[in-house]
Amino acid sequence: MLESYLQAAASQLIERAMALKGEIPKPPKIEFQGLANECRRRIDEAIKELRAIRDDADFKDPEDEALRLLEFRRVAAQIDRVENAAIAAMARSNEKEAAVNSLLYRMTREIVYPIELPTVSLLSQNYFYVNTDFQLMCIPLMELHFLLHLPDIYHELAHPLSRAEDDPRTKTWLDAFWRAQRLISEHFTRQIVAVESARTTDTIRVAVSSAYQSWQCRWMEEFFCDLFGVFCVGPAYAWAHLHLHAERGRDAFQLPRRLSNHPADAPRMTIMLDALTVLKQEKSAAEIEQRWRELLSIAGQSEPADFQRYYPKRILRKCVDEAFEGFTGMGCKPWPGADGDTVRKTLNEAWCRFWAAPKSFAAWEKEVTEALIPGSKS
Amino acid sequence: MSSIGFDSCFFDRLDHFSRSLNHVLLATKGKAALAGEADWRQTLELVKTLSAQQGRSLAASSVAACLKGRRGVPGQWDVVVQALEARNLDPGAIKTLYALAWSLDEERAAVLARMRQGHA
Numbered sequence: 001m002l003e004s005y006l007q008a009a010a011s012q013l014i015e016r017a018m019a020l021k022g023e024i025p026k027p028p029k030i031e032f033q034g035l036a037n038e039c040r041r042r043i044d045e046a047i048k049e050l051r052a053i054r055d056d057a058d059f060k061d062p063e064d065e066a067l068r069l070l071e072f073r074r075v076a077a078q079i080d081r082v083e084n085a086a087i088a089a090m091a092r093s094n095e096k097e098a099a100v101n102s103l104l105y106r107m108t109r110e111i112v113y114p115i116e117l118p119t120v121s122l123l124s125q126n127y128f129y130v131n132t133d134f135q136l137m138c139i140p141l142m143e144l145h146f147l148l149h150l151p152d153i154y155h156e157l158a159h160p161l162s163r164a165e166d167d168p169r170t171k172t173w174l175d176a177f178w179r180a181q182r183l184i185s186e187h188f189t190r191q192i193v194a195v196e197s198a199r200t201t202d203t204i205r206v207a208v209s210s211a212y213q214s215w216q217c218r219w220m221e222e223f224f225c226d227l228f229g230v231f232c233v234g235p236a237y238a239w240a241h242l243h244l245h246a247e248r249g250r251d252a253f254q255l256p257r258r259l260s261n262h263p264a265d266a267p268r269m270t271i272m273l274d275a276l277t278v279l280k281q282e283k284s285a286a287e288i289e290q291r292w293r294e295l296l297s298i299a300g301q302s303e304p305a306d307f308q309r310y311y312p313k314r315i316l317r318k319c320v321d322e323a324f325e326g327f328t329g330m331g332c333k334p335w336p337g338a339d340g341d342t343v344r345k346t347l348n349e350a351w352c353r354f355w356a357a358p359k360s361f362a363a364w365e366k367e368v369t370e371a372l373i374p375g376s377k378s
Numbered sequence: 379m380s381s382i383g384f385d386s387c388f389f390d391r392l393d394h395f396s397r398s399l400n401h402v403l404l405a406t407k408g409k410a411a412l413a414g415e416a417d418w419r420q421t422l423e424l425v426k427t428l429s430a431q432q433g434r435s436l437a438a439s440s441v442a443a444c445l446k447g448r449r450g451v452p453g454q455w456d457v458v459v460q461a462l463e464a465r466n467l468d469p470g471a472i473k474t475l476y477a478l479a480w481s482l483d484e485e486r487a488a489v490l491a492r493m494r495q496g497h498a
Contacts (some may be wrong), residue, residue: 058404058407058408058409058412061407064404066476067400067403067404067476067479070396070400070479070480070483071400071404073483073487074393074396074397074483074486077393077486077487077490078393080490081389081490084493084494085386129386130387131386131387131389131390132386132390133389133393138386159387162387162436162437163387163437165435165436165437174436178434181439213443213444213446216440216443217440217441217443218388218440218443221384221387221440222384259444261384261385262384
């Protein structure tokens with residue numbers, strides 16, 4: 001069965017992969033040149049692998065069928081990624097991408113970003129994210145006309161740092177990550193012993209286990225990306241978090257029930273406020289905290305009794321200190337930065353204006369955005 | 379920060395280990411040329427992390443954590459670590475690694491599906 005299937009399916013996939021090359025814009029825009037080269041390289045590699053899977057005698061031993069199928073599925077997934085993540089971004093790009101990539105360049109110069117920059121696409125239909133396999137950051141089409149969510153770009157800039165293992169440029173950051181991860185592991189080891197040796201409900205046992213798994217798999221990295229964001233752009237990052245939660249957040253104190261991608265919004269805000277105190281921005285931290293509490297109160301959200309079992313405040317604070325050591329150790333420049341910084345200063349000024357003069361904010365934002373991101377209007 | 383945010387990073391990691399493991403398994407079938415030094419090293423890194431030997435790779439650590447619940451019987455990974463270090467995989471180790479290869483494949487398929495749907 002598999003032999004016949006792969007003769008047809010692998011051949012079809014090869015055709016698809018070859019046709020994909022034709023979808024790469026001719027010539028690629030300057031900001032997509034690296035991405036286009038990477039796509040072409042991956043397509044060539046995938047075609048070579050598909051031909052081997054289909055034709056090589058090495059793969060035709062009936063005992064190797066499972067492996068042959070696994071390899072076919074892996075290469076098919078690769079082609080899917082090239083098509084849907086990378087080539088789609090290039091094929092649907094417009095003139096505004098040059099503007100947003102220029103903005104990213106200026107942002108990273110201000111903070112002395114330690115590794116190669118991702119490319120930015122305006123393809124996202126789902127807020128901000130970064131495809132680390134292509135070093136491609138995706139942001140929503142209209143976002144570069146507005147300022148309030150742009151601090152989240154700094155969060156996305158932190159994800160590729162986690163990919164740069166065995167790299168002296170990111171060593172202090174990743175060392176800090178591991179020190180923080182160890183603190184969490186110790187905490188959950190104690191928690192697991194405690195719930196196993198006491199009369200505890202299955203719900204709590206499952207929640208502790210899910211929280212530990214989520215911390216190990218994803219949450220610590222997300223917290224570190226948040227901290228990178230605060231260290232880069234200061235109060236504007238925490239304000240953007242409040243804004244995102246107000247617009248589309250779920251319960252800020254959501255309890256863990258299964259493996260989840262992101263920690264709850266309230267402990268994320270907790271570490272952001274702690275990070276602001278590390279940056280000596282106590283006044284801003286107090287103002288943000290007050291507005292945050294008001295927002296939670298309006299939404300009727302409050303901290304459950306055992307919330308700290310999953311998000312221990314004392315350890316979160318230590319994570320902040322570790323991350324700051326890692327951040328400065330990479331040579332990155334924390335907020336408030338230097339006099340010449342324009343991007344991060346503008347993003348903070350936006351939030352000051354937002355609260356100080358809400359009625360006139362939109363007009364001010366329009367004018368300032370056009371000056372900050374020339375070409376965003378075209 | 380989006381709901382698909384982490385998956386877009388995570389696919390990369392799953393693919394990285396899946397590719398290496400498949401190549402190592404191909405090497406055990408007499409296709410040694412298909413597995414490079416990096417494939418053996420990366421597979422060993424993941425298996426060491428699964429065996430709770432405290433690997434120092436963020437990628438391996440997060441992938442191992444996501445496979446929790448599919449890890450099999452305690453202690454089975456220690457044997458596989460030894461076999462990979464010696465580059466001498468017996469049928470038991472190969473069977474365990476096949477199960478791991480399918481787990482990575484399943485996780486990758488799930489991540490791809492979530493990204494296509496735009497939510498996690």
